[in-house]
Amino acid sequence: MKKHFIYIVTIAFVATFLASCGNKADEGQQDEQPQEEIKGGEGEVHLSQLKFNSLGIKVDEIPTRPLSGVVEANGQLEVPPQHEATVTAILGANVTTIKVIEGDKVRKGQTLATLAHPDLSQLQMNYVRVYSQMQYLEKEYERQKKLYEEKVGSGKTFEQTQADYLSMKGEAKGYEAQLRQLSLNVEKVQRGNIYQNVPVVSPIDGFIEKVEVQIGQFVDPQKGMFMIVNNDHIHADLMVFEKDVYKVMKGQDIFFTVESVPGTTLKAKIYSVGKQFEQNPKAVHVHAEIDQKEDFLIPGMYINGRIHTGEKSVLALPESAIIEEDGKPFIFTAAAHKEDGQTEWGFKAVEIRTGLVDEGWVEIKLLMPLPEGTKVAWNNAYYLISEMNKSQTSHDH
Missing domain, CATH: 2.40.30.170 (Efflux pump adaptor protein, beta barrel domain)
Structure with a gap:
């Protein structure tokens, strides 16, 4: 009987000793474990002031801001x-000089190149001949007109002279139009000054985009020589x-x-x-x-x-204040309170709808009105939702 009593006392002492060691071990582990900075519950997350500061979370009311669709x-x-031009030759001729390169700034009427060809010289000589004949017929027309009006001259002769004069005048005007298209001085050509080289000029102000000819090259009238853009x-x-x-x-x-x-x-x-x-x-x-x-x-x-x-003007927050979870957008309301003499921040997820997006700001459409003065997190929504999900997972376990 005595042996049985000693045996029971021994077992009780060993159990008490082991329990005491276990509690001391637990206390030691708790002392070594760092203080929790994040705590949470369902739909919310809590941060210490230290964690709040380190994350640089900005908290304020939801502002009204002008946004544009x-x-x-x-x-x-x-x-x-009308501000681009392709410069071509009016008549087929050979390129004698090129006065610009790609990238040059040019003004309207500036000479870009010169052309020469026997046909160009022949055109000028034809004009001189026709112009001279026109001058002669003009004088003859005036003379026959005077005779006709004085009843001295023949009406038939006057009419023929008039027809010849008008025909030659029309031909001269046609040559003058061609010479002006070639940027030649018509008055000089009238006096017998034949241009050997004909200028190719810019029709607009701008920059030379392309030069598509070479010295000595024969260019057809439809050949693009220069591309100009303003x-x-x-x-x-x-x-x-x-x-x-x-x-x-x-x-x-x-x-x-x-x-x-x-x-x-x-x-x-x-x-x-x-x-x-x-x-x-x-x-x-x-x-x-x-x-x-x-x-x-x-x-x-x-x-x-x-x-x-x-x-x-709409309620709006920066894009980083909004997070989408399960296809729904959320923001976080924020409130500070004291716990054991330390400031702690609580954040609660609030489902919303979004509207206009403009230059990093998003329109906020509340599903339920928030109490006046409610503050929300302006950033770090991704971090807050992650911590909230971790807390919920921990509570589920």
């Missing part, structure tokens, strides 16, 4: 056809898809970037909206005048534009 559109830089009139030509056409109109602002010049944003204003759909894709052309034309802008450059279709 935006239509995304792509296109390229263009120049109106970049002062460069504009944005964007393609707007059918679903967005009704939103776009004259006078709206466009902010666009040039693919080949990253980091640059330019502004333009719509001055024309096309009235006919292009196919593949089905879209209309929208033309916009660029506010400040930079030197690096060249026709044909591809651009990406955002058309601002109308401005209104």
